[in-house]
Structure formats: C-alpha cells, structure tokens
Amino acid sequence: MVCWQPIGVSMGIYDMCHRYLKERKQFGAPLAAFQINQQKLVQMLGNVQAMVLVGWRLCKLYESGKLTPGHASLGKSWISLRARETAALGRESLGGNGILADYRVAKAFCDLEPIYTFEGTYDINTLVTGREVTGFASFKPAAQRSRM
Numbered sequence: 001m002v003c004w005q006p007i008g009v010s011m012g013i014y015d016m017c018h019r020y021l022k023e024r025k026q027f028g029a030p031l032a033a034f035q036i037n038q039q040k041l042v043q044m045l046g047n048v049q050a051m052v053l054v055g056w057r058l059c060k061l062y063e064s065g066k067l068t069p070g071h072a073s074l075g076k077s078w079i080s081l082r083a084r085e086t087a088a089l090g091r092e093s094l095g096g097n098g099i100l101a102d103y104r105v106a107k108a109f110c111d112l113e114p115i116y117t118f119e120g121t122y123d124i125n126t127l128v129t130g131r132e133v134t135g136f137a138s139f140k141p142a143a144q145r146s147r148m
C-alpha cells in the first residue's frame, strides 16, 4: 500500500505536467516544444513506468508467499525516492506555478513527504534491506567506550 500511494501520486504529477507543458506558451512556442522540458517529462515517465514494475513485482512476491521484509523495504524506499524525484522534476517544469496549490504538483510534493518518512524512513528501510543482503544489522552503532 505504501508503495502504490507514491506511484499514483507520481502518475498524477506526470499527467498534470504533460498537459501544462503542452498548453502554456513561452517565447512563441508551447513549453513542451523545448528540449529540456521534454527531457524532464521523459524522466518522470521513466520513473513512473519503473515504479509500476517494482510495485507489480512486490505484489507477485506477496501472492506467492515469498515477500521478505527486505523486498518490502526496498520497494518502499526506492519507490518513494523516485516519487520525490518525480515531484521535484514536475515542480520545476511548472516554473513559478509549480509552488502554487492551484496546479496540484506542489500539493503532490507535500503528500509525498510523509510517505517518504512514515512506515519507516527512507534511511531505515534501506537498512532493513541492507541487513537482508549483507547479514549485518547496522541500525545500532557499535558501543563506544568513553575515554573521558
């Protein structure tokens, strides 16, 4: 569930930006006609497609009873990171309007920040996966003896 929320939000961001860049004109052309804006749009689309595939893979692992905490944490951390990146690309694609609530990308950005933190922060989720792939739990620093 925590993986699919940012996927849906990211799809909304892409959709909003896609329409906005085609409608708004600057320097006599739609923003969508400029190379850098197209590149950002494609980065967002690539993120969304990859996020969907990771979410789908997690569902398949869950259905087959093979989902581990490391799988779930990898999905949650990686997907929420990509969603944050997608929101940042969307926000800047809209220029000044990217920080206004009217265009929804700023709201999406705010909606994503809690997801990046709740159900385990990004950092902690990476450590859960790190424990599974290395066999070492790094949550707790090794005890240090004070020299004072």
Ligand SMILES: Cc1cc2nc3c(=O)[nH]c(=O)nc-3n(C[C@H](O)[C@H](O)[C@H](O)COP(=O)(O)OP(=O)(O)OC[C@H]3O[C@@H](n4cnc5c(N)ncnc54)[C@H](O)[C@@H]3O)c2cc1C
Pocket: 114, 117, 118, 119, 120, 121, 122, 123, 124, 127, 138, 139, 140
């Ligand atoms: C919108 C929202 C809704 C929430 N809903 C719920 C809920 O319904 N139920 C619930 O129980 N909780 C809920 N939470 C709490 C959420 O789970 C915690 O905020 C989250 O687990 C982080 O804990 P913390 O805020 O105490 O941060 P801290 O533990 O103080 O962490 C601060 C920073 O230090 C890092 N850090 C901490 N420990 C380590 C470590 N061992 N190694 C490396 N880095 C570390 C963290 O990654 C983070 O970047 C919610 C939080 C938010 C923002």
